[in-house]
Amino acid sequence: MVKNMTDNTPPLKINPTLLKRRNAAEKRFRFYGLAAVMTAVLVLCLLLTSIISKGYTAFQQTYILVDIRLDAESIDPKGTKRVEDLAAASYKGLLRNALREQFPGIEGRKAKRSLYGLVGSAADFDVRDAVLDNPKLVGTTATIAVKSSDDVDSFYKGYIPRDVPESNRKIKDRELAWLDTLAADDRIVKKFNVDFFTNGDSREPEEAGILGAVVGSLYTLAITLALCFPIGVLTAIYLEEFAPTNKWTDLIEVNINNLAAVPSIVFGLLGLAIFLNFMGLPRSAPIVGGMVLALMTLPTIIIASRAALKAVPPSIREAALGIGASRMQTVFHHVLPLAMPGILTGTILGMAQALGETAPLLMIGMVAFIADIPGSMSDAATVLPVQIYLWADSPERGFVEKTSAAIMILLAFLVVMNAIAVILRKRFERRW
Amino acid sequence: RDQIRIVGSSTVFPFSTTVAETFGKTTGFKTPVVESTGSGGGMKLFCAGVGVEHPDITNASRRIKASEYEKCTKNGVSITEVKIGFDGIVLANSKQSDRLTLTKKQIFMALAKQVPVDGKLIDNPYQKWSDIDSSLPNSKIEVLGPPPTSGTRDAFVELAMEGGAKKFDQLKALRKSDKKAFKAIAHTLREDGAYVEAGENDNLIIQKLEANPQALGIFGFSFLDQNADKIQGSIVEGAEPTFENIAAGDYGVSRSLYFYVKKEHVGSVPGIQEFVNAFTNEDAWGDEGYLADKGLIPLPAADREQVKNSARGLQSLSM
Amino acid sequence: MEQLALFFALLFLTVLGFILGKGRAVALSGHSDQPLHSRLPYYGLYTALWCGLPSLLIMAGWMIFEPQIAEMLVASQLRDSDASITPDQLTLYINDVVNLASGGILSREPDAALLSAADNYSLFRQISYFAMAVVAIAFSLLALFTSLKKINPALRARNQVEKVVSIIMMISSLIAILTTVGIVFSLIFETLRFFDKVPFFDFLFGTHWSPQTALRSDQVGGSGSFGAIPLFAGTMLITFICMVVAIPVGLLSAIYMSEYAGKKFRAFAKPVLEVLAGIPTVVYGFFAALTVAPFFRESGTLLGLSVSSESALAAGMVMGIMIIPFISSLSDDVMNSVPQSLRDASYAMGATKSETITKVIIPAALPGIVGAVLLAMSRAIGETMIVVMAAGLAANLTANPLEAVTTVTVQIVTLLVGDQEFDSAKTLAAFALGLLLFVVTLVMNVVALKVVRKYREKYD
Amino acid sequence: MDMQNYTTQSETATSEPKITARDVNVFYGASQALKSIQLDIGANEVTSLIGPSGCGKSTFLRCLNRMNDVIENCTVEGRISLDGVDLYNSGLDPVLLRARVGMVFQKPNPFPKSIFDNIAYGPRLHGTVSNKDELDERVEKSLRRAGLWEEVKDRLDKPGTGLSGGQQQRLCIARAIAINPEVILMDEPCSALDPIATAKIEELIDELRERFTIVIVTHSMQQAARVSQRTAFFHLGELVEVGETDRLFTSPQDDRTQGYITGRFG
Amino acid sequence: MDMQNYTTQSETATSEPKITARDVNVFYGASQALKSIQLDIGANEVTSLIGPSGCGKSTFLRCLNRMNDVIENCTVEGRISLDGVDLYNSGLDPVLLRARVGMVFQKPNPFPKSIFDNIAYGPRLHGTVSNKDELDERVEKSLRRAGLWEEVKDRLDKPGTGLSGGQQQRLCIARAIAINPEVILMDEPCSALDPIATAKIEELIDELRERFTIVIVTHSMQQAARVSQRTAFFHLGELVEVGETDRLFTSPQDDRTQGYITGRFG
Numbered sequence A: 001m002v003k004n005m006t007d008n009t010p011p012l013k014i015n016p017t018l019l020k021r022r023n024a025a026e027k028r029f030r031f032y033g034l035a036a037v038m039t040a041v042l043v044l045c046l047l048l049t050s051i052i053s054k055g056y057t058a059f060q061q062t063y064i065l066v067d068i069r070l071d072a073e074s075i076d077p078k079g080t081k082r083v084e085d086l087a088a089a090s091y092k093g094l095l096r097n098a099l100r101e102q103f104p105g106i107e108g109r110k111a112k113r114s115l116y117g118l119v120g121s122a123a124d125f126d127v128r129d130a131v132l133d134n135p136k137l138v139g140t141t142a143t144i145a146v147k148s149s150d151d152v153d154s155f156y157k158g159y160i161p162r163d164v165p166e167s168n169r170k171i172k173d174r175e176l177a178w179l180d181t182l183a184a185d186d187r188i189v190k191k192f193n194v195d196f197f198t199n200g201d202s203r204e205p206e207e208a209g210i211l212g213a214v215v216g217s218l219y220t221l222a223i224t225l226a227l228c229f230p231i232g233v234l235t236a237i238y239l240e241e242f243a244p245t246n247k248w249t250d251l252i253e254v255n256i257n258n259l260a261a262v263p264s265i266v267f268g269l270l271g272l273a274i275f276l277n278f279m280g281l282p283r284s285a286p287i288v289g290g291m292v293l294a295l296m297t298l299p300t301i302i303i304a305s306r307a308a309l310k311a312v313p314p315s316i317r318e319a320a321l322g323i324g325a326s327r328m329q330t331v332f333h334h335v336l337p338l339a340m341p342g343i344l345t346g347t348i349l350g351m352a353q354a355l356g357e358t359a360p361l362l363m364i365g366m367v368a369f370i371a372d373i374p375g376s377m378s379d380a381a382t383v384l385p386v387q388i389y390l391w392a393d394s395p396e397r398g399f400v401e402k403t404s405a406a407i408m409i410l411l412a413f414l415v416v417m418n419a420i421a422v423i424l425r426k427r428f429e430r431r432w
Numbered sequence B: 001r002d003q004i005r006i007v008g009s010s011t012v013f014p015f016s017t018t019v020a021e022t023f024g025k026t027t028g029f030k031t032p033v034v035e036s037t038g039s040g041g042g043m044k045l046f047c048a049g050v051g052v053e054h055p056d057i058t059n060a061s062r063r064i065k066a067s068e069y070e071k072c073t074k075n076g077v078s079i080t081e082v083k084i085g086f087d088g089i090v091l092a093n094s095k096q097s098d099r100l101t102l103t104k105k106q107i108f109m110a111l112a113k114q115v116p117v118d119g120k121l122i123d124n125p126y127q128k129w130s131d132i133d134s135s136l137p138n139s140k141i142e143v144l145g146p147p148p149t150s151g152t153r154d155a156f157v158e159l160a161m162e163g164g165a166k167k168f169d170q171l172k173a174l175r176k177s178d179k180k181a182f183k184a185i186a187h188t189l190r191e192d193g194a195y196v197e198a199g200e201n202d203n204l205i206i207q208k209l210e211a212n213p214q215a216l217g218i219f220g221f222s223f224l225d226q227n228a229d230k231i232q233g234s235i236v237e238g239a240e241p242t243f244e245n246i247a248a249g250d251y252g253v254s255r256s257l258y259f260y261v262k263k264e265h266v267g268s269v270p271g272i273q274e275f276v277n278a279f280t281n282e283d284a285w286g287d288e289g290y291l292a293d294k295g296l297i298p299l300p301a302a303d304r305e306q307v308k309n310s311a312r313g314l315q316s317l318s319m
Numbered sequence C: 001m002e003q004l005a006l007f008f009a010l011l012f013l014t015v016l017g018f019i020l021g022k023g024r025a026v027a028l029s030g031h032s033d034q035p036l037h038s039r040l041p042y043y044g045l046y047t048a049l050w051c052g053l054p055s056l057l058i059m060a061g062w063m064i065f066e067p068q069i070a071e072m073l074v075a076s077q078l079r080d081s082d083a084s085i086t087p088d089q090l091t092l093y094i095n096d097v098v099n100l101a102s103g104g105i106l107s108r109e110p111d112a113a114l115l116s117a118a119d120n121y122s123l124f125r126q127i128s129y130f131a132m133a134v135v136a137i138a139f140s141l142l143a144l145f146t147s148l149k150k151i152n153p154a155l156r157a158r159n160q161v162e163k164v165v166s167i168i169m170m171i172s173s174l175i176a177i178l179t180t181v182g183i184v185f186s187l188i189f190e191t192l193r194f195f196d197k198v199p200f201f202d203f204l205f206g207t208h209w210s211p212q213t214a215l216r217s218d219q220v221g222g223s224g225s226f227g228a229i230p231l232f233a234g235t236m237l238i239t240f241i242c243m244v245v246a247i248p249v250g251l252l253s254a255i256y257m258s259e260y261a262g263k264k265f266r267a268f269a270k271p272v273l274e275v276l277a278g279i280p281t282v283v284y285g286f287f288a289a290l291t292v293a294p295f296f297r298e299s300g301t302l303l304g305l306s307v308s309s310e311s312a313l314a315a316g317m318v319m320g321i322m323i324i325p326f327i328s329s330l331s332d333d334v335m336n337s338v339p340q341s342l343r344d345a346s347y348a349m350g351a352t353k354s355e356t357i358t359k360v361i362i363p364a365a366l367p368g369i370v371g372a373v374l375l376a377m378s379r380a381i382g383e384t385m386i387v388v389m390a391a392g393l394a395a396n397l398t399a400n401p402l403e404a405v406t407t408v409t410v411q412i413v414t415l416l417v418g419d420q421e422f423d424s425a426k427t428l429a430a431f432a433l434g435l436l437l438f439v440v441t442l443v444m445n446v447v448a449l450k451v452v453r454k455y456r457e458k459y460d
Numbered sequence D, E: 001m002d003m004q005n006y007t008t009q010s011e012t013a014t015s016e017p018k019i020t021a022r023d024v025n026v027f028y029g030a031s032q033a034l035k036s037i038q039l040d041i042g043a044n045e046v047t048s049l050i051g052p053s054g055c056g057k058s059t060f061l062r063c064l065n066r067m068n069d070v071i072e073n074c075t076v077e078g079r080i081s082l083d084g085v086d087l088y089n090s091g092l093d094p095v096l097l098r099a100r101v102g103m104v105f106q107k108p109n110p111f112p113k114s115i116f117d118n119i120a121y122g123p124r125l126h127g128t129v130s131n132k133d134e135l136d137e138r139v140e141k142s143l144r145r146a147g148l149w150e151e152v153k154d155r156l157d158k159p160g161t162g163l164s165g166g167q168q169q170r171l172c173i174a175r176a177i178a179i180n181p182e183v184i185l186m187d188e189p190c191s192a193l194d195p196i197a198t199a200k201i202e203e204l205i206d207e208l209r210e211r212f213t214i215v216i217v218t219h220s221m222q223q224a225a226r227v228s229q230r231t232a233f234f235h236l237g238e239l240v241e242v243g244e245t246d247r248l249f250t251s252p253q254d255d256r257t258q259g260y261i262t263g264r265f266g
């Protein structure tokens, strides 16, 4: 053995140029980090601003106050005053009469059509609702607020400029004059658009609502979460903590990673083949959509959970095993809680993806026009991204703001969904 | 199942859904579920068989093909065809630029992959509209249109491109001798960037047109109708794409829209007959019906009468 | 809703099983000199599992098969009375019967036969429900008694319970395998049909992709228009651009959040970034097509570059933004769980924070980070909407990010949702593309696994 | 090899052996860490394992409660039995084994939980307490016996990872004895402790010995002499010599032992 | 308070003080771990810190190279200076400080890298070696001085985490001295070492003292007596007494010191 190893190297001389470089590198690194976060946040703000600025107007709706003569003969000829009879009556004619009375002297079918076009195509239902609310109105002349058409609505929201040539304008000069008269009479009012939150889909922008899609998303994602979270976490635990390390486990691992790269529409094909054609489940149903999305989300959760489990230091496992805990107990008492933040992150990302996905649903019939609000998991339903996709593809101009508003609802949905996971994740977080 | 299921063309989708919604509101039946699967996808589902798991109606932006008909028959499906109206396919650009006046021949020259020049077929050499005809603007040829998988594109090449190709004597001769070769030339759009495959979201195309006044877009008439304040349709063969021109058949690039009813389901799935009646009602598909507001170009009144009778009588289609 | 009642009944029995099982164990531990093998709750769980699991499975199975049986019954009845009816008509007839029985809307006035069939049907359903309830509850009770009887100090209750849990775990991991099998099967037949029409090598090595041409000329594949190379090249190009954006931004964000930022900032920034993953892709598509792409085109024009209005660059970049949270959040989590003692060791050597991060923390967290990057990349490969809207659908074989390209996934989607024909090569190509992509990513993942194995550092 | 051989190498335990190890070989991957170890560990006595760093003491200790199972590339050969039951080949549940054979690890490894929960984990796990009061009592008693109670009684709900090195070590001792295992394996339990705390732990060991069997790894020969009845000396993976502690320290039979205890070793 | 006060409490260092601590208070959250510590640490000598477990030795040590900065709720008050430069309030770069003031932690914490890379980490970081040969040489020398070379020379590319407890501890010592810091802080560097390895490390410390300043925490009073010139006794967060090692052990002035070194403490 070397006895004399006395070291004569001088104490560490800090090389000032190197130190300067290192410090500069440090500053740069930190700055890059902050810049990265800020870039991402900035882009998000940009996106959100553009969505909100386009969509906030959808929460308001323009109404026209019309004096309607609700003569009993046409509404309630038998005079029963029963709700069913009042509901079954036709109010379209009354509304049209009222409009003609408002602007007497309009001749010609074209002119009449454009006059009727001032109010929404389902404006007669506003009249009906007013009558049902207060059956005493029958026989009187009442001032009732009816929805304006989407063009009029757009005009009052400033989407249709006044000072352009008539040919470039959706509201023609004649209609403009009528509207000005109405406005001068204080007959144009804006109200909060309740229908947007309580209606299902419609082909008329002013009637279209988001509720059907929200309920559909709720059902679908409930199924997705109920399936993919437990299955994903259990799979991750099995692979990470229990499975013997051999070729098979490698195969499963590669396989799961690979599933993440399978285009989502292929999951739709799978769902079509298995759930619809083989198992005979109903088309367009949230239950099928939920299962398909669960299969799609599974790899995300598994991969994130495995990474989180792997990151728990072995000494903690040893401590528990050394006390006589079984592997299962060790995992569920110690490892899993410590891995929870990562698992929840995976869940957040996976569910966010599931919430925004359209392509796989195409194959199983959820990209559809469905006006009725789904009442159960096996009723036909759409989901929010599908609604957005359909509205974005509609020719009517009024759907532009609805599309953005629907995106806002989807993001709100996302935030609420994530909030729970984010709070949980914070509670589980600790360093060791 | 007590709800009608409709699948099929994305072009017919807006009309079909409008009728479905009104039908749901005004009758005791549930609102039909309408899926947008594309004409071909719809046919595939529709012809797969009879039974609750198969759709009752399919929409199509083209007539059913013989192969599809055979498949249907093979699977025991007998169908009633309902032609509902026309859709104009328009070439449009931003109002910031001048309106174009084109012939089909010019469209062909602008968009075909190979064009005859001095008797020889060569790769399309035209980069600017003015290269084709000096009366056209001196701007780059840039046309945004649907991908090969779209029915709209099918119709466009058939109507505009083929029509243009026929104007060349050489190609006309070829058509007689070798129909396939002719079609291959007439139907192949150039792939050097002048024709941009822009997906099937027509609103996106319109917004892209606004951003890029040089560009032309290809899409259905209803989008032009709704966005008349921003874009203008090019005049083709002397006719502007207006409601009246298309309805009268003056505007050459237009196609018929259909839906097909599965007869076996009538009487089993509630409401099919009533739905057909609602669709073929003047309130809906008439000259002043609500579908016209949505951009559907109605059939001439006589045709309407005839189609209505055959549809309501559920006459079987035979090919 | 009757099923729900039964479900709750079984749930009740399960809870009861737990209580009784535990109670029996308590009693045993009271007057038995042999100590119990497991803790008391495990005996409860043991009984509960026996009470609940099998009968719930019975119930589930019953509910899956019972309607089929009921319909078969109606069908056989009908066939007896009318032999000429075809199977297709049968399903419609059954639909009527079911509608009638469940009080739904009817398509026609019910005739006597229909009414009686509906009566029979509802009767059968009632009997069946009753039978199911009896069987499930009987089984549950039986299991309760036998398992209670089995409880003795030597019963390895914990091991039994854990065994059940581990079986459930194994089944869970089987689902991933089954999904893969399902995917392969739902692609393979169509793919084989496709290769009947298009030669395998033309598809694999062809450099021209134009499915429409081939179809219209009715001499499919002859022109070599089904060459998948441009699609895979496009996929690679876009994915590459996407990762060039997402990896640095994501990783640096993760580093900043886990190592530099204060608790509050992190608690705020992390969920905010995660919103990026949840914005629907249509929104990104519009953003890419209407904001980013024109911006590139105009800047390109200023620089004298020709940038097409649909470019791989715009689509890739926006896609990169979308997948940032996949990298940032997952990497942040794994870096956060690197033990503090390792940081201490590095700091004490006079390392700056950034040196500690790059030399100690990232290597220690590498498997997790690579996993996150692979996951993000997978998402990029699978994304459609943004590419359709911003990069177009034209299959160009180019490495120039300023040109339009298309990706495999986009082609799969457009082929599947576009106008299709039965058995045309065009439609079948979607399946072949899907399968080929599957194989390609599989190879990629195998390589990645090998690499990670090699560089893995195990701490503690 | 026959039994005669062993006795020359390792005197039989003073009492009936609680644990017997025969021909134990341990490998980490390809490298052998323990070579053919034969050792009896007597019941109700303290056996100390001594030897230079890296000689395999911890490895041997971890064989006794099968903690080596969790190390990926570690293989154990040979036969180790507890009360005559083979630990490795008789289908014995390692979980039960570890509940009977408690362990204090060389590096303190408290759970990232509160001090209370650290101690309470074992009793809760094995259900050896029936109510909260008993649990409180058990926690307090364990902490007291490990000499930690006074220091932490006001902060039982604070994380165990926020303790000083020596406190963590005592916490781990308290955690191990809280479940009253039959055998306690301690890997340098006093390495981070001051003399007073050490004395306290030694006292504890002495007290535990009356009812339990204890194996302790230590580097302090004084400590080995103070607390153990028998001592085993390991060197380079071999068990060089084992015998009554007094005997081993006063008249070692092997040169290597001699060298080690007189500090002449190199 | 004036300077007079300090000298009564803590004799001035034998040589010019390298580090001076004045009025140092350290808090973990609300609880105070160190109370008004005044201490001078002389250059080129070994100062040992002794005291019962949990009294704040590690905490004090970690103040000297600002390792407490990384503990979330830890606040340090008072003034500590190295060569007259205030560590906390003068804008001194802690990174630079830590390069000059090396540390060996109480719990060995090797990087999950190869043994070679563990040692090479520091020299590479500070660019103190210019080529591979020099680096190899530096690694070998450091390992030799820590007495680990013979045991690991064949497995330099194996992970440092696969070493035994004592080996890990020596690895960490080797890692710290590989960058030749001016001051070396060692928190119980021999806790997991056998007597021979301990002797080796003590020899190293003695040798290092010639050119460096060393602060060592130890529980072994013998070790403190053997290696250190000055000893400081901590108790319950207070610095009770500090002085020349011989003096402190032979004639402690404080009762508490007396109690601790004679082992009567409770």
Ligand SMILES: Nc1ncnc2c1ncn2[C@@H]1O[C@H](COP(=O)(O)OP(=O)(O)OP(=O)(O)O)[C@@H](O)[C@H]1O
Pocket (backbone or CB within 6 Å): D161, D162, D163, D164, D165, D166, D167, D192, E028, E033, E052, E053, E054, E055, E056, E057, E058, E059, E060, E071, E106
């Ligand atoms: N991170 C922390 N959070 C809260 N309290 C702490 C933390 N670290 C140490 N303490 C407390 O501060 C006091 C001093 O701890 P320190 O680690 O300095 O003790 P020590 O003298 O090194 O003891 P030992 O010899 O056991 O290592 C102890 O009471 C300890 O519990």
Ligand SMILES: Nc1ncnc2c1ncn2[C@@H]1O[C@H](COP(=O)(O)OP(=O)(O)OP(=O)(O)O)[C@@H](O)[C@H]1O
Pocket (backbone or CB within 6 Å): D028, D033, D052, D053, D054, D055, D056, D057, D058, D059, D060, D071, D106, E161, E162, E163, E164, E165, E166, E167, E192
């Ligand atoms: N996980 C492991 N992988 C590979 N080798 C290991 C591992 N653990 C220990 N070894 C090696 O096995 C030998 C015995 O290690 P062990 O931990 O049993 O020593 P020890 O006697 O406890 O030493 P110490 O007193 O230093 O703790 C050593 O050479 C060590 O390097």
Ligand SMILES: [Mg+2]
Pocket (backbone or CB within 6 Å): D057, D058, D059, D106, D187, E164, E165, E166
């Ligand atoms: Mg050891």
Ligand SMILES: [Mg+2]
Pocket (backbone or CB within 6 Å): D164, D165, D166, E057, E058, E059, E106, E187
């Ligand atoms: Mg300490």
Ligand SMILES: O=P([O-])([O-])[O-]
Pocket (backbone or CB within 6 Å): B008, B009, B010, B011, B012, B037, B038, B039, B040, B060, B061, B150, B151, B152, C418, C419
């Ligand atoms: O959906 P298509 O109308 O294009 O078939």
